[in-house]
Amino acid sequence: QVQLQESGPGLVKPSQTLSLTCTVSGGSISSGNYYWSWIRQPAGKGLEWIGRFYTSGSTNYNPSLKSRVTISVDTSNNQFSLKLSSVTAADTAVYYCARQAMVRGVISFDYWGQGTLVTVSS
Amino acid sequence: QSVLTQPPSASGTPGQRVTISCSGGSSNIGRNSVNWYQQLPGTAPKLLIYGSDQRPSGVPDRFSGSKSGTSASLAISGLQSEDEADYYCAAWDDSLKGVVFGGGTQLTVL
Numbered sequence: 001q002v003q004l005q006e007s008g009p010g011l012v013k014p015s016q017t018l019s020l021t022c023t024v025s026g027g028s029i030s031s032g033n034y035y036w037s038w039i040r041q042p043a044g045k046g047l048e049w050i051g052r053f054y055t056s057g058s059t060n061y062n063p064s065l066k067s068r069v070t071i072s073v074d075t076s077n078n079q080f081s082l083k084l085s086s087v088t089a090a091d092t093a094v095y096y097c098a099r100q101a102m103v104r105g106v107i108s109f110d111y112w113g114q115g116t117l118v119t120v121s122s
Numbered sequence: 123q124s125v126l127t128q129p130p131s132a133s134g135t136p137g138q139r140v141t142i143s144c145s146g147g148s149s150n151i152g153r154n155s156v157n158w159y160q161q162l163p164g165t166a167p168k169l170l171i172y173g174s175d176q177r178p179s180g181v182p183d184r185f186s187g188s189k190s191g192t193s194a195s196l197a198i199s200g201l202q203s204e205d206e207a208d209y210y211c212a213a214w215d216d217s218l219k220g221v222v223f224g225g226g227t228q229l230t231v232l
Contacts, residue, residue: 037221046124046210046223046224046225046226047159047167047210047212047223047226048223049212049220049221049222049223051220052221060219060220061220062218062220063218063219063220096166096167103172103173103176103178104173104176105173106155106157106172106173106176107214108157108169108172108173108212109157109159109167109169109212110169110178112166112167112168113166114165114166115166
């Protein structure tokens with residue numbers, strides 16, 4: 001059973017860089033045809049996809065966040081990370097990591113982390 | 123402003139059938155399949171429907187999905203109190219080259 005767990009600071013100051021890590025257990029992050037994504041959800045609002053990387057090493061980012069986002073992988077620790085620079089209060093949200101898998105030719109988020117709240121405040 | 127449009131709320135009584143719509147465009151729903159996610163209060167989203175009309179194992183057959191043109195729908199029959207949750211549609215957008223979500227629909231079981 002694949003499990004994902006987010007970790008990182010719960011409070012980040014404005015203009016600084018938000019850094020989160022997702023630790024994957026129950027399977028290798030570097031094997032199989034999977035995408036590893038970050039998604040966020042401001043309180044009381046909907047889901048926003050941030051970006052993903054594929055096991056081949058390619059990445060896709062939300063165009064609205066692309067200039068500030070970096071997603072990287074640490075295969076030795078079976079983790080992937082999110083860095084979001086120049087944060088403002090608008091980046092306050094619950095951040096989820098999730099896996100996308102292809103089933104019958106369709107890609108969907110099949111496993112999610114529990115989410116971690118990040119607040120941007122001085 | 124979400125790329126995919128959903129009604130903000132829906133409601134029904136136990137046993138009823140409710141539908142939730144998701145409207146998109148030619149670059150997303152018009153070309154790609156739709157996935158639906160259920161988010162119970164205080165929890166992470168859970169995959170409910172993939173490929174527009176396929177149910178993952180473990181999802182009751184009370185839940186069904188469909189797609190036509192640039193719109194999709196989620197239907198829940200035999201509504202139960204535990205179905206009270208937020209529901210999100212999602213699809214790949216070929217123009218944006220990313221995943222787009224609907225704004226979510228809050229389902230209330232009266």
